[in-house]
Structure formats: C-alpha cells, structure tokens
Amino acid sequence: MKDSAEDPSDRALLARAAQGEEDAFVVLYERHRDVLFRFACRMLGSIDAAEDVVHDCFLSLLRHPQAFDPARASLRTYLCAAARNQALKRTLQGGREAWSDLPDAGGPARALQVLIEDEDARRIRDAVLALPPLQREVVVLVEYEELSLAEVARIVDIEIGAVKSRLHRARVSLRAALMPEAEEGSR
Template identity: 30%
Template structure:
C-alpha cells in the first residue's frame, strides 16, 4: 500500500484520472482506499457491504473525477464525502429492504424519490456556500469541524489529536458552528 499523498499530489492525480490516466487513478486508490474503507466500515458495520460500497465509490470517482474542484474542497474531503454518502445510502437501502419489501407488481405505484433537478442545483449552491464559510473560519477550527462532521470523528478523539482538553475542543467546534451559521445566514 502506498503512503498517503499530499493534498496537492492527490488533487493532481484526480485531475490526471479525470483525463483517463489509469496510473494516476491507481495512485489515488492506493493512497486513499484504506481511509475510505474505514469510513465505510464505521457507517455500515459490515465488511462485505463496506467492500461493495468501496468498489462503487471508486467507480464513481473514475467516472466523475472531472467534477472535483480543488477550490471548493480538499481532495480527501471530496472523497470522504462520496464514501460517507454512498455508505449512508447503502445503509438506508438495506434498512428499507428489511423493513418493507414491495412485490414487483406494486412497483409502478411507488413514488420516485430521486431529487428534482432544481433541488440538486440548490444543494450544490448550499455546499459551495458551506465550504466558503468554512474557509473563513480559523484553519484549525474549520479542520476540526470538517473532521467531526464529514468523517465522523468524535470530539474526544479530535481533542486527543490536537492535544487539547475535550471541553476546549467542544468549545472550538461550538463557537465555530455559531460563526458558520452566522455566515450562512448572510
């Protein structure tokens, strides 16, 4: 397994992968697959399911690497967001399948829950605004908020990583979230 690439190296490799460079895509995979597998496992709690989702994630990355914008997010944040969303989607699918199987004959009566195009555009704008507001925060606070909410890392673990008491970490994040909300309300 390859060592984790720097942010710049990973962004460059994603750009090369977007142009069809298989070697660059392989470098992205080798550098990030362990981390993304960890995200999937944390959410799904099932290794087989996590492996399936991980494969789906990298198919998406291969097809959509051209949508990565280094001005909006770091490469690892972009990848972790895809992993998190795919894992949550799979978890919901698994739960829904267990709770309410629907016979094929009734499929035509089911509503299409695919988001409307207007909702997708609005959500993309919200994400852009969120990243813009995060960039206005102190870099350490923004990193802690991203790590806590996008990677699911606990406040206690973050406090240990940053060598601060848990109460301090909670205060940083709480104050950061208040500033974030104020920015988003503008």
C-alpha cells in the first residue's frame, strides 16, 4: 500500500472540501476510497455493507473535519480507524450478507483453471471471515493492505505487542484451515 504523502496534501484538500470545493473532495475521496473499501469488504464479507462503511466514513469526515488531527495520525490511518469501528459495530449487530463478487462456479462453460482459482478464493475468503473480528482486522491490515505493525497498532488502538500476538494467532488458525499439511509438518 502506498503512503498518502501526495500533493496536494490531505490536510489542504480537506480544508478546501470543507469550504465547498467539490473537486478537492473528489480527489481526497478517490485517494482513500479503495483501501477503505477493501478493508471493509474483507472485514464484513459484503460489498454493499462495505460501500456503506466507506460512504459513512467520508460523510463523518465532512461533518466533523476537526476530529481529524494531522499531528496524531495520517488521514489514511484516521479513516481506517473510522472504518474499523464501523465494521466492528456492524459485525456485532449481525451476520454478513451474501458475497457477490465471486462468480458461481456452476455457471456457463468456464476454463478449469478459472474454476480452481475461484474455489481457492472462496476457501481463503471463508477462512479469513471465520477468524474472530479482532484477529481478522489485523490480518487484513497486515497481509492485504501491507501496513506496518505500528500503523496497525494506531488504527486498532492497541500496543504493537498485542498486534503481533493477534497476528500470530490468526496465522496459526489460517494455516490450520488452508495449509493443513504444512501445519502438521511444523508440529
């Protein structure tokens, strides 16, 4: 994942957006939209719910721009923390909705390789979604978004040691689910 030290700065864009400059807001939104969406998608297992999370995060930023303090964290960290809070709230409220981005394996004639890849993706998705939310968020941020342990610690608001511990437990569970032979061999 790229860092967001781009020009113009997030801070300048946010100030202009708060003054009613829609173009500035669009640049800011497009800069951070994808990471929030991917994170929320992998946390919630639902495209619709992930889009709601992204929408609500940016809306909250527009309504309370003063809540973002550039001295404390980057805007990406701030938005990821907001998305994380919303995703956890939704996770606690109810189960995930149907996933719709993977095509049905029983559809029209498809190459065998594509079917195998889809099946792999499903297995991996199910294994990640089966993790407890506090382990899942760490896995998603480290393994998929490739954030540093320090940034993950700021987002989930825990010590780096606790991030490492959750990540280790999550990896053990994922290896057991996805690479049982390798897990057996390591014992």
